[in-house]
Amino acid sequence: MTKEHDATLAATLNALREAIGDDAVRTGDAIGERSMTDYTRHAPMRPAALLLPRTTQEVARAMMICNDAHQSVVPQGGMTGLAGGAVPRATDIAIALDRMSGVEDIDVASATMSVLAGTTLQVAQDAAAQAGFELTLDLGARGSCQIGGNLATNAGGNRVIQSGTARDQVLGLEAVLATGAVLTSMSRVIKNNTGYDLKHLFIGSEGTLGIITRAVLKLHPQRASRHTALVALDGYDAAVNLLRSLARRFGNDIGAFEIMWPDFFDFGVSLTTEARSPFEHAHPLYALIEHASFDARDDGERFASALGDALDSRAIRDAVIAQSVADARALWAIRECTAEFPSRLDPVNFDVSLSIGEIGRFVDQCRAALDKKWPGNRSYFFGHIGDSNLHVTVDGHSVPGVEHHAIYAFVYAMLGPLNGSVSAEHGVGLLKREFLPISRSPEELAAMRAIKHALDPNGILNPGKLL
Amino acid sequence: MTKEHDATLAATLNALREAIGDDAVRTGDAIGERSMTDYTRHAPMRPAALLLPRTTQEVARAMMICNDAHQSVVPQGGMTGLAGGAVPRATDIAIALDRMSGVEDIDVASATMSVLAGTTLQVAQDAAAQAGFELTLDLGARGSCQIGGNLATNAGGNRVIQSGTARDQVLGLEAVLATGAVLTSMSRVIKNNTGYDLKHLFIGSEGTLGIITRAVLKLHPQRASRHTALVALDGYDAAVNLLRSLARRFGNDIGAFEIMWPDFFDFGVSLTTEARSPFEHAHPLYALIEHASFDARDDGERFASALGDALDSRAIRDAVIAQSVADARALWAIRECTAEFPSRLDPVNFDVSLSIGEIGRFVDQCRAALDKKWPGNRSYFFGHIGDSNLHVTVDGHSVPGVEHHAIYAFVYAMLGPLNGSVSAEHGVGLLKREFLPISRSPEELAAMRAIKHALDPNGILNPGKLL
Numbered sequence: 014m015t016k017e018h019d020a021t022l023a024a025t026l027n028a029l030r031e032a033i034g035d036d037a038v039r040t041g042d043a044i045g046e047r048s049m050t051d052y053t054r055h056a057p058m059r060p061a062a063l064l065l066p067r068t069t070q071e072v073a074r075a076m077m078i079c080n081d082a083h084q085s086v087v088p089q090g091g092m093t094g095l096a097g098g099a100v101p102r103a104t105d106i107a108i109a110l111d112r113m114s115g116v117e118d119i120d121v122a123s124a125t126m127s128v129l130a131g132t133t134l135q136v137a138q139d140a141a142a143q144a145g146f147e148l149t150l151d152l153g154a155r156g157s158c159q160i161g162g163n164l165a166t167n168a169g170g171n172r173v174i175q176s177g178t179a180r181d182q183v184l185g186l187e188a189v190l191a192t193g194a195v196l197t198s199m200s201r202v203i204k205n206n207t208g209y210d211l212k213h214l215f216i217g218s219e220g221t222l223g224i225i226t227r228a229v230l231k232l233h234p235q236r237a238s239r240h241t242a243l244v245a246l247d248g249y250d251a252a253v254n255l256l257r258s259l260a261r262r263f264g265n266d267i268g269a270f271e272i273m274w275p276d277f278f279d280f281g282v283s284l285t286t287e288a289r290s291p292f293e294h295a296h297p298l299y300a301l302i303e304h305a306s307f308d309a310r311d312d313g314e315r316f317a318s319a320l321g322d323a324l325d326s327r328a329i330r331d332a333v334i335a336q337s338v339a340d341a342r343a344l345w346a347i348r349e350c351t352a353e354f355p356s357r358l359d360p361v362n363f364d365v366s367l368s369i370g371e372i373g374r375f376v377d378q379c380r381a382a383l384d385k386k387w388p389g390n391r392s393y394f395f396g397h398i399g400d401s402n403l404h405v406t407v408d409g410h411s412v413p414g415v416e417h418h419a420i421y422a423f424v425y426a427m428l429g430p431l432n433g434s435v436s437a438e439h440g441v442g443l444l445k446r447e448f449l450p451i452s453r454s455p456e457e458l459a460a461m462r463a464i465k466h467a468l469d470p471n472g473i474l475n476p477g478k479l480l
Numbered sequence: 481m482t483k484e485h486d487a488t489l490a491a492t493l494n495a496l497r498e499a500i501g502d503d504a505v506r507t508g509d510a511i512g513e514r515s516m517t518d519y520t521r522h523a524p525m526r527p528a529a530l531l532l533p534r535t536t537q538e539v540a541r542a543m544m545i546c547n548d549a550h551q552s553v554v555p556q557g558g559m560t561g562l563a564g565g566a567v568p569r570a571t572d573i574a575i576a577l578d579r580m581s582g583v584e585d586i587d588v589a590s591a592t593m594s595v596l597a598g599t600t601l602q603v604a605q606d607a608a609a610q611a612g613f614e615l616t617l618d619l620g621a622r623g624s625c626q627i628g629g630n631l632a633t634n635a636g637g638n639r640v641i642q643s644g645t646a647r648d649q650v651l652g653l654e655a656v657l658a659t660g661a662v663l664t665s666m667s668r669v670i671k672n673n674t675g676y677d678l679k680h681l682f683i684g685s686e687g688t689l690g691i692i693t694r695a696v697l698k699l700h701p702q703r704a705s706r707h708t709a710l711v712a713l714d715g716y717d718a719a720v721n722l723l724r725s726l727a728r729r730f731g732n733d734i735g736a737f738e739i740m741w742p743d744f745f746d747f748g749v750s751l752t753t754e755a756r757s758p759f760e761h762a763h764p765l766y767a768l769i770e771h772a773s774f775d776a777r778d779d780g781e782r783f784a785s786a787l788g789d790a791l792d793s794r795a796i797r798d799a800v801i802a803q804s805v806a807d808a809r810a811l812w813a814i815r816e817c818t819a820e821f822p823s824r825l826d827p828v829n830f831d832v833s834l835s836i837g838e839i840g841r842f843v844d845q846c847r848a849a850l851d852k853k854w855p856g857n858r859s860y861f862f863g864h865i866g867d868s869n870l871h872v873t874v875d876g877h878s879v880p881g882v883e884h885h886a887i888y889a890f891v892y893a894m895l896g897p898l899n900g901s902v903s904a905e906h907g908v909g910l911l912k913r914e915f916l917p918i919s920r921s922p923e924e925l926a927a928m929r930a931i932k933h934a935l936d937p938n939g940i941l942n943p944g945k946l947l
Contacts, residue, residue, distance in 0.1 A: 122720045122837030123868065124727070145728075167673050178671060181648075194923045202833040202868035204645060204904040206634050206684055207912075207919040208946060209928045213680030217673055234728040253589045260591070261612075261701040264774040265732070307731040308782075315775075366669040370589030401590065401669040437671040445674075452674040456661045460935065461676045467934035468927065479675060 018104070025082040025106075026062055032074040037112075039063040048107050051094040052154070055443060060087065060101035064108040069187060069195055069226045072108070076224070077193030079106060085476050086191075088220035090162020091133065093154035095362070096442030098166060098219040098478050105476075110161055113226060116140040123201045124232045125184060130161030130225050137230070146232035149176035153352070161225045167217035169438030174399035175268045175305070176233060178438070179216065185229030186212035190222075191469035199229050214464070219440050220475040222468050236305040239268070240313035241341040242320055245296035245331040249373025252300055255328060256369075256399055259302070262319055267399070269303035271348050274376060274394040281347035284357075291333040291344070301348050348395070351406075358391075359409030361420045365428055366401045366437035379405065379427055386423060387412045402437040425451050441479045449479075485571070492549040492573075493529055499541040504579075506530040515574050518561040519621070522910060527554065527568035531575040536654060536662055536693045539575070543691070544660030546573060552943050553658075555687035557629020558600065560621035562829070563909030565633060565686040565945050572943075577628055580693060583607040590668045591699045592651060597628030597692050604697070613699035616643035620819070628692045634684035636905030641866035642735045642772070643700060645905070646683065652696030653679035657689075658936035666696050681931070686907050687942040689935050703772040706735070707780035708808040709787055712763035712798040716840025719767055722795060723836075723866055726769070729786050734866070736770035738815050741843060741861040748817035751824075752810065758800045768815050815862070818873075825858075826876030828887045832895055833868045833904035846872065846894055853890060854879045869904040892918050908946045916946075 030038045040062045049057035066072045079086050089099045089109045101107045110131035117127040124146060128137050134148075134155040141148040150163060152170030162168075164186070168179040176182070185199040188211075198212055215223050246252050252272055259267050273281065278299045282290045304316040313334070323329045335341035354360045367375055376394050383390050391411035396403035407420050425435050429451045436445055436452075450458065461480055465472070497505045507529045516524035533539045546553050556566045556576045568574045577598030584594040591613060595604050601615075601622040608615040617630060619637030629635075631653070635646040643649070652667040655678075665679055682690050713719050719739055726734050740748065745766045749757045771783040780801070790796045802808035821827045834842055843861050850857050858878035863870035874887050892902050896918045903912055903919075917925065928947055932939070 120835065120837060121724065123835050124724070169671050173671065190927070194926065196923050196927055197921060198924060200899070201835040202901055204636050204640065204833050204867050204869045205901040206903045206905055206907045207901050207916060208908060209685055209931060210680050211924060211927060213677050218676055234731060257588065257591070262774060264701060307729060366671050368587065368590050368668040370587060400671050402671045432667070434669055434672040434674050436673045437669070438673055440673045441675060449674060454664060456663050457665060457678060459661065460657070460663055460678055463934040464676060464931060467930040
């Protein structure tokens with residue numbers, strides 16, 4: 014940092030203190046660890062300042078000052094991101110909406126909730142539940158992540174097959190542009206064809222186009238009964254056929270369809286309390302399936318009967334149906350072994366998406382290529398295939414001396430010819446920026462840059478991320 | 481038109497003929513009536529030329545030539561729009577994609593369809609049905625309207641309560657910008673967080689940002705059984721309570737929830753074959769409700785039982801359940817009397833949306849205000865209230881000497897304080913452009929203009945529409 018930059022920064026901070034108050038502008042040690050990096054633990058860095066505005070108007074005033082000073086700003090939510098999208102540089106000013114938290118109202122007639130962006134997902138979920146609804150957005154970090162971050166990254170999570178991603182839950186949005194202009198589109202209506210749908214531009218833009226300050230979210234009726242089964246399959250094509258046949262029979266009452274390849278499944282089983290498979294034999298592929306219906310009197314008989322039919326016609330090899338909540342938890346524990354990845358592995362994580370029909374071939378091809386390139390590598394394949402989303406984790410410990418970056422580059426390069434996406438749900442942030450051209454054409458990137466420049470002409474919002 | 485303009489136009493047309501062929505550039509009488517106006521019959525006008533490209537590359541070449549010449553271009557689909565969005569001026573060049581028609585493929589594994597923009601909705605629907613799926617987008621003009629126009633206007637229609645608007649059916653899109661740049665984002669994946677979601681920008685932008693040339697659409701499983709009922713209600717609050725209670729019990733198996741106020745209902749009944757109400761008495765409000773489930777063995781007993789419970793608890797006043805397809809058609813005929821509006825009335829149509837809880841009050845207030853302003857006016861209120869969408873039709877014959885424009889201005893002015901939308905599904909086009917500021921703030925309009933300028937710097941795409 015030059016002396017000139019120091020002087021400009023000092024003037025900016027003074028203007029900010031005057032505009033939004035001394036206690037809303039933190040510097041130095043007053044900025045806690047949380048503001049320095051996200052769940053990736055990527056290059057922690059103390060930003061030049063941390064702003065803690067209380068209102069949308071304060072966000073707007075702060076942005077106006079930063080824009081005039083060409084001062085870069087990094088919007089931060091719960092810092093649970095997995096792509097480095099909210100990690101600051103030493104010269105950035107971070108802005109966190111922790112003080113803009115809470116559910117503003119729940120409108121039962123329109124089944125909507127108006128919520129401030131700094132509200133944690135769990136607080137919003139609980140408020141919805143208390144009003145007799147379900148906020149269907151759900152992910153592991155629910156206790157820490159914030160609605161603003163969920164929307165800025167278009168979070169995916171556990172219920173996408175049934176209710177879509179974060180984007181699909183949004184009816185209205187308020188965002189502050191880099192210039193300080195406030196776009197208030199807090200619509201509660203389902204149909205609104207009055208010009209460009211600006212909310213979709215901010216959702217998933219990772220803080221590069223505006224700061225989301227409030228949102229109107231859709232609420233869904235609560236599903237009254239849930240039944241879980243673990244199914245053994247001949248292979249990937251059988252999994253897709255089962256998915257389509259269950260969709261024909263149950264529509265979107267199928268609430269989870271999680272595919273686990275044997276390496277992943279065996280690792281998951283080894284970490285459960287009983288440490289043995291619910292099946293007597295090993296199988297080529299496993300699916301964890303949830304049926305969730307609105308009918309409180311649904312005893313799971315229809316779901317069991319569908320699986321029975323599948324067994325009779327050899328569409329599946331075997332099935333275990335949970336008979337209790339404890340049973341269901343034990344089955345889910347296998348899939349949720351991913352929580353142990355950070356402590357047991359040196360995880361190199363991929364979150365890619367591909368056309369559903371191509372995922373099986375990609376897994377075979379990817380595993381063969383990894384084995385050829387790095388014999389002895391340990392890699393785990395699993396995915397929300399109903400959402401076209403595949404996760405791959407390569408254990409860095411199994412390929413000593415190999416840089417993570419080399420593994421990323423190797424796997425992403427295989428995606429390009431298949432029109433795959435380098436980020437299904439985690440976003441691009443810092444970590445995948447260099448790989449973005451694998452999934453986006455030069456024309457698409459040029460259009461994104463034109464839009465970025467139109468809304469943030471000085472380029473102050475989250476520079477170096479995404480684009 | 482000046483001589484200078486004539487000379488420039490002649491040069492542009494020559495360049496176009498050279499680029500995409502003589503037979504793809506029509507002028508004068510070779511341009512049929514269809515290209516002159518849409519379903520509004522608004523100011524028919526023969527455009528300076530009509531382009532009929534065969535490929536995306538030809539669209540791109542044509543746009544590059546028009547952009548260089550600063551020549552305005554009006555994209556046209558099936559010309560079934562209800563807002564004048566595709567009506568040309570004499571100085572515009574129209575572009576129609578009739579030759580870019582057909583379903584490219586249906587991908588059963590990912591339950592998607594790739595379709596050219598000039599394909600009629602019905603052709604796409606039929607192809608989906610033949611593959612065992614349902615394309616849930618549906619509207620009256622299905623035989624003429626084209627997928628490109630459906631997406632450019634974010635069409636709503638008959639199935640929104642169950643499956644969303646046109647926007648919600650799109651996974652991938654290809655569009656040609658004003659500059660001729662081709663944005664090909666023909667993704668088949670459900671999750672894709674790699675930068676700005678450009679497709680949502682083109683959907684609903686009414687041809688002002690780009691020309692949609694292809695799309696990947698979601699396909700849904702076919703619903704196997706449908707049951708229809710007509711319900712009599714105490715009033716609007718009872719309707720909302722019934723909507724919520726049916727949603728809790730059946731989720732989105734509720735496929736229609738059409739509310740008719742008595743004036744509309746009585747008019748509808750008077751036009752049916754029997755010309756008498758299915759109910760013995762008159763009631764304050766009527767709802768036509770459809771239950772559509774994936775279960776082929778669903779005999780309607782659960783739906784009937786839900787309505788029986790509602791009757792027992794006096795949540796509803798009466799109910800008629802269709803016992804046959806003919807019965808169901810007879811009930812739908814009342815609601816579909818709107819097809820007779822153009823021949824029986826001088827219809828001044830409103831297609832507004834409001835928060836679901838506020839629609840009832842708005843109807844009361846609007847009717848009282850209309851009666852006070854124009855005693856003796858005949859007005860009809862009905863709506864897809866599950867979609868927050870209200871339609872109002874004022875019969876111009878009942879208020880002789882009153883300009884349509886005065887009626888539009890009077891009703892739209894009442895929407896503003898309620899954060900209503902002047903267009904739920906029909907779009908803005910030419911007809912509602914002056915009323916757009918009722919639903920959009922100056923900041924939102926400025927952001928839209930900035931985006932428009934970023935993607936279409938010469939302002940050649942559909943000038944005078946929307947913004």
